[in-house]
Amino acid sequence: MSEQSESGLDELPVVDSSVHGITAYAAGYLATLLLVLIFEGERFVGDIVEGAGWIFYNAQFVPVEQRASLTGPVVENLASINYLTGQGLDTAPTSSVVVPSVVYHAIPILAYVIAGFALARSVGARTPATGVKLGVSMVLGTVILAIGGTFLFEAAGQIGPNRLYSVLLVGLVYPGLCGGLGGGLAALDR
Structure with missing residues (x-):
């Protein structure tokens, strides 16, 4: 990367940015998977990978929903589901997980803030705006x-995270806001 200008950054480190984003996403999912394996495993027997993905996406407010299917049976009355808020579940509108929902909600936030902080530090951001x-x-x-x-965490090709919300919230909003916060904090800490 070229030397930074007085205002911050001359060019965006695309590879470093991508690697930090991928690492944060993977770390968030793996932390969620670990908690699901230990505490929620009975709920998702046989579908641990998908179940952990659903909770990881639910933690970023992406609902799980029925996909349109041309070949398979359709599950009647399946609404959008969020296991952390209780939305769309037959139970009371509270969380249906063992671990407190706030823990699951904190995982992606922490992963993206830490990754944003690490990225800004590794590149040497000198101003909060650059961070x-x-x-x-x-x-x-x-x-x-x-x-x-959205494809990996799809069960039987019929139930999975909402694709539009996934791109917006999991792909852009959460990593953008939380990563930006982490990057700004890294520059302030210098």
Whole structure:
């Protein structure tokens, strides 16, 4: 990367930004998977990978929903579901997970803030604006994984995270806002 100008950054480190975004997404998902394996495993027997993905996406307010199917049976009356808020579940409108919902909601936030902080530090951001710009640039890596996750976390090709919300929230909003916050904090800490 070229030397930074007085105002911050001359060019965006695309590879570093993408790697930090991918790492944050993966770390957030793996932390969620670990908690699901330990505490929520009975709920998602046989579908642990998908179940952890659903909770990871639910933590970023992406609902799980029925996909249109031309070949398979359609599940009647399946609404959008969020296991962390209780939305769309037959139970009371509260969380249906063992671990407190706030823990699951905190995982992606912490992952993206830490990654944004690490990215801004590794590049040597000198101003908060540069740090924020670097942190936001992590979306270069997360948006692709967010799209891929909608297919990977799909059960039987019929139930999975809402694709539009996944791109917007998991791919852009969460990593952009939280990464930007982390990047800005890194520059303030210098």
